[in-house]
Amino acid sequence: MLYQLLLYVFPQYPYSVYVTWFAPTFEQLVEEGNIHLEKGEYWKAIRCYDKALEIKPDDPNVLRDKGYALINLGIDNESISVTGYSDAEKFIDYYFECYKNQSTMASRYFERAFQCFSEAKILKPEDPEILFYYVSLGFYLPTGPDPINGFNEIINSIENLPPYKKEQYPVKLIKRCSWYGICKAYKEIGQEAKAKEFKKRNETK
Amino acid sequence: MSSENRRPWYKNPKYLGPIIAAIVGAIISNPLWVPIIFPPSPDFSISVNPMQGQVQQGGVITTAITVKGVHGYKGPVSLSASGLPSNVVVSFVPPIGGPIPAFTSNVMINVGPDVPVGEYKITIKGIGADGKEHSCKYILTVMPKGVKPTPTPSPTPSPTHALKKVVNVQDAFYPSGWMGDWGDITLDDACTDNPHSEPTCIKITYSAAKSQGKGWAGIYWQYPDSNWGDNPDGRDLTGATKLTFWARGEKGGEKAEFKVGGITGKYPDSIQPPVSTGVIVLSDKWQQYTIDLTGMDLSHVIGGFCWVTNKHQNPNGCTIYLDDIRFEW
Numbered sequence: 170m171l172y173q174l175l176l177y178v179f180p181q182y183p184y185s186v187y188v189t190w191f192a193p194t195f196e197q198l199v200e201e202g203n204i205h206l207e208k209g210e211y212w213k214a215i216r217c218y219d220k221a222l223e224i225k226p227d228d229p230n231v232l233r234d235k236g237y238a239l240i241n242l243g244i245d246n247e248s249i250s251v252t253g254y255s256d257a258e259k260f261i262d263y264y265f266e267c268y269k270n271q272s273t274m275a276s277r278y279f280e281r282a283f284q285c286f287s288e289a290k291i292l293k294p295e296d297p298e299i300l301f302y303y304v305s306l307g308f309y310l311p312t313g314p315d316p317i318n319g320f321n322e323i324i325n326s327i328e329n330l331p332p333y334k335k336e337q338y339p340v341k342l343i344k345r346c347s348w349y350g351i352c353k354a355y356k357e358i359g360q361e362a363k364a365k366e367f368k369k370r371n372e373t374k
Numbered sequence: 375m376s377s378e379n380r381r382p383w384y385k386n387p388k389y390l391g392p393i394i395a396a397i398v399g400a401i402i403s404n405p406l407w408v409p410i411i412f413p414p415s416p417d418f419s420i421s422v423n424p425m426q427g428q429v430q431q432g433g434v435i436t437t438a439i440t441v442k443g444v445h446g447y448k449g450p451v452s453l454s455a456s457g458l459p460s461n462v463v464v465s466f467v468p469p470i471g472g473p474i475p476a477f478t479s480n481v482m483i484n485v486g487p488d489v490p491v492g493e494y495k496i497t498i499k500g501i502g503a504d505g506k507e508h509s510c511k512y513i514l515t516v517m518p519k520g521v522k523p524t525p526t527p528s529p530t531p532s533p534t535h536a537l538k539k540v541v542n543v544q545d546a547f548y549p550s551g552w553m554g555d556w557g558d559i560t561l562d563d564a565c566t567d568n569p570h571s572e573p574t575c576i577k578i579t580y581s582a583a584k585s586q587g588k589g590w591a592g593i594y595w596q597y598p599d600s601n602w603g604d605n606p607d608g609r610d611l612t613g614a615t616k617l618t619f620w621a622r623g624e625k626g627g628e629k630a631e632f633k634v635g636g637i638t639g640k641y642p643d644s645i646q647p648p649v650s651t652g653v654i655v656l657s658d659k660w661q662q663y664t665i666d667l668t669g670m671d672l673s674h675v676i677g678g679f680c681w682v683t684n685k686h687q688n689p690n691g692c693t694i695y696l697d698d699i700r701f702e703w
Contacts, residue, residue, distance in 0.1 A: 337556065
């Protein structure tokens with residue numbers, strides 16, 4: 170390693186100086202974490218995100234991405250990976266099915282993921298993607314928000330966005346998935362008529 | 375002998391008058407000369423081939439319209455369709471043309487997933503610049519999803535097929551695959567600001583604000599909507615040899631990369647790895663770019679087109695315009 174060689178040549182400088190000089194930057198750590206996340210190397214991704222969070226503890230995007238890595242550790246189906254807004258409906262289906270069938274899943278990772286999305290939500294309350302996963306993950310957690318109110322809150326916050334933001338495809342998709350979430354929530358409490366009403370809204374693109 | 379008697383008989387003024395009268399009479403009375411003396415007004419004819427097709431709900435079917443000029447018809451003829459059930463969209467490429475002597479327009483019929491199953495008679499009308507109208511009928515059979523349609527013969531090429539077969543990406547794919555810093559992207563797919571082909575073009579604005587903390591952004595035009603390789607459907611574009619598109623930057627100097635295919639997943643794109651233009655520096659004038667697809671497997675295309683850029687290429691963001699994105703045969 171270059172810094173070890175420099176330490177040998179210039180021993181007067183403390184080791185910490187070299188570590189600081191040659192340590193990866195926040196951007197490098199996030200990028201490395203994202204690559205690991207895409208490859209399905211979730212623990213490696215979490216390690217990168219944790220290091221990045223040591224540099225910038227209040228970065229909502231890193232917290233969100235760490236949340237995704239934790240969600241994937243909780244999923245016991247290798248064919249499903251959740252890495253962004255586009256996996257919203259897939260995640261709801263998986264999550265609800267697992268609880269319904271009482272499948273084995275590592276719920277402790279979902280709890281930790283929920284924690285990440287909770288912190289990210291405080292830092293970036295207007296982000297519909299973060300809000301969506303926060304509400305979805307909290308569905309079966311005692312500390313989670315009421316799902317019907319939570320999904321409604323997402324829909325309302327999207328309604329209040331400027332028109333060009335509302336037209337962004339991911340925002341439209343999250344709105345649709347929030348209706349789907351409400352539908353699922355009503356089904357859970359046995360209100361089939363209400364569930365059908367929101368299912369229809371989800372299907373209307 | 376008198377000099378009069380020495381003349382040939384046809385030069386004799388006595389016979390000349392009747393001869394001329396007989397010739398004129400013969401000319402006028404001959405029907406072959408009628409069109410020259412009384413020329414017919416220029417007109418055009420319109421035909422569709424194939425005349426019918428079967429498609430599943432949510433599917434797309436193509437046919438071709440040929441407009442032939444008759445008696446030197448020169449005016450442009452614009453095409454339109456009527457008798458469509460709701461959620462069926464018909465697009466013509468090109469929608470207007472001059473039948474000198476003929477032009478062919480490729481017709482793409484997009485059937486929504488909720489269109490009721492049944493048979494529909496679609497009227498395709500050509501309207502000339504002088505108001506002349508001619509129409510033809512196309513029978514569209516919508517079948518339930520999952521029922522395999524009987525193959526319809528493809529349009530028979532004729533010498534008048536001056537235009538090659540094309541599939542318009544804007545009609546056949548959805549700009550649903552927003553990637554990276556999607557919050558930095560604004561997409562206007564009906565921009566009227568100096569389009570390459572009237573009436574609209576695509577305008578993409580990238581703010582480089584790193585909304586999602588990624589430092590890059592892009593959009594995939596997908597089929598079906600939001601297909602990241604988890605849906606078995608896709609477009610069969612076998613035989614297409616290239617993808618062409620027109621692009622320009624707002625100021626000039628904007629950098630971007632464009633690709634075809636490359637979506638992975640359970641049901642991936644048949645084009646692997648994606649075919650790319652590499653990073654292009656756009657001019658503020660429209661320029662055409664081509665992606666060569668010769669020898670590629672186009673049997674299952676789900677990522678029909680992709681635009682991607684990053685903060686490094688455009689530190690202050692950029693606005694670019696795209697138009698006429700087409701697969702060509």
